[in-house]
Amino acid sequence: MENLVDFSVVVPLYNEEENVQILHEEIRSVLASVPGQQSEIVFVDDGSSDNTLARLAAIQHQDPNVRVVSLRRNFGQTAAMAAGFDHARGAVIITMDGDLQNDPRDIPKMLAKLDEGYDVVTGWRFDRQDAYLSRRLPSQMANRLISWVTGVSLHDYGCTLKAFRREVIENINLYGEMHRFIPAIASGMGISFTEIKVNHRARRFGSSKYGISRTIRVVLDLITVKFLLSYATRPLHVFGTLGIVSSFLGFFTALVLVIQRQFFGIGLSDRPLLLLSVLLIFLGIQFITIGLLAELVVRTYHESQKKPIYYVRKVLGDSVEKSAEQQAGENGAP
Numbered sequence: 001m002e003n004l005v006d007f008s009v010v011v012p013l014y015n016e017e018e019n020v021q022i023l024h025e026e027i028r029s030v031l032a033s034v035p036g037q038q039s040e041i042v043f044v045d046d047g048s049s050d051n052t053l054a055r056l057a058a059i060q061h062q063d064p065n066v067r068v069v070s071l072r073r074n075f076g077q078t079a080a081m082a083a084g085f086d087h088a089r090g091a092v093i094i095t096m097d098g099d100l101q102n103d104p105r106d107i108p109k110m111l112a113k114l115d116e117g118y119d120v121v122t123g124w125r126f127d128r129q130d131a132y133l134s135r136r137l138p139s140q141m142a143n144r145l146i147s148w149v150t151g152v153s154l155h156d157y158g159c160t161l162k163a164f165r166r167e168v169i170e171n172i173n174l175y176g177e178m179h180r181f182i183p184a185i186a187s188g189m190g191i192s193f194t195e196i197k198v199n200h201r202a203r204r205f206g207s208s209k210y211g212i213s214r215t216i217r218v219v220l221d222l223i224t225v226k227f228l229l230s231y232a233t234r235p236l237h238v239f240g241t242l243g244i245v246s247s248f249l250g251f252f253t254a255l256v257l258v259i260q261r262q263f264f265g266i267g268l269s270d271r272p273l274l275l276l277s278v279l280l281i282f283l284g285i286q287f288i289t290i291g292l293l294a295e296l297v298v299r300t301y302h303e304s305q306k307k308p309i310y311y312v313r314k315v316l317g318d319s320v321e322k323s324a325e326q327q328a329g330e331n332g333a334p
Contacts, residue, residue: 004166005038007111008090012080013056013098014046018205020055023100028063030104034111042067043098044084047074077160078179085169094163095179101129102161103199110163110196119168119191120183122154123161123198130202142218149226150184154195157181161198177217181225188229235298239291247284253277 009027013020024041031039043066045053053070060066069087071080081095092114096102106123113121130136139158147153157180168186178185183193231238254277260266268274 004091005040005089007037007092007094007163008040008042008084008088009094009096009104009107010042010044010081010084010088011096011098012044012046012077012084013048013052014074014077014080015048015050015052016098016205017048017051017055019098019100020052020059023098023104024059024063024066026100027104027107028065030107031065034108040065040067040089042069042084042088044069044080044087045071046077046080047071076177078174078177081179082174085174091166092163093166093169095160097160099203100205101201101203102159103201106161106196106198107163109198110161113194113196114163114165117192118194119165120186120193121163122156122183122193122195123159124154124156124195125159125200126155126197128200130200146181146184146222149222150181150187150229152184152187152193154183156195157183159198159200177221178225180218181221184225185228188232233298235294236288236291239287239294243284243287243289243291245284246280246287250277250280250282250284253280 009031011023011027016023020043024043027041031037031041041063043056043059045056045068053068056066056068056070060068067087069083071083084095085093092111094107094110096104102123110121110123128136128139139156143155143157146157160179162182164182164186168189168191171189172182172185174182187193227235227238253273257268257271257274257277261268
């Protein structure tokens, strides 16, 4: 690991050639106003097809505190953000969009909140400058759904302007569209987080890269996040529960059919309930089997990669164990 700086600003970019120069000047101005802090800007070009990379190269040539990570093709915002995290050297990592809608002047407020002891600070675009029907309304619905499913209540999961302590980011792997769920994923580590209102500006140049088509992917990722938060280390609990419920319903339905046939003479050959009971029983067996296989996979994953199943905040007491010689000396051994 290279020498750490106090904080890094990570900015993923895709076809933002008209914005990069203005954004760099705004960020540098804000960073210069934070006294006694070493900082850097990490721009990640996510396979832009315009002149974004060329303009970033020119900026980096003039500013040694700028790092530019160029991806071979467009991998998406989550991958671009992960690349930025991997190349950032900050003890604190701040993320923001590259379209000028996030205001860099909110960065000092976020740093001040981290100084209060929080691990994650997320932005809330309280007065969002986007179209209501196509952007704000779907976002409001998604935020309520995500907060309800994950149990982590935030007003604005979609705001890219966030600040993280480095140890939070180092324990999170991002896939799919997971970048918006970082606070929820990190909550499983027992982190402390807060949300502050930030300024949101109307887009000046270019066009939005987001659309309603992302909704399906977000919902699927939300299911993944819920599973990771609740059952990542005990998958049999979810699959086994479904299996037991399904098997019970199947056996109960079959019992009712047997009673009807034996005591009331009701035929079974033309009744779909018989097939349903058999289906439920076999589904129950399959769910339980899937749960057992998932348990084996989880154990293999954690043991092979030495993934922790807990995270320590701090340890109070002696941090260094006594050596064998010290213990022998205290016990009177030669």
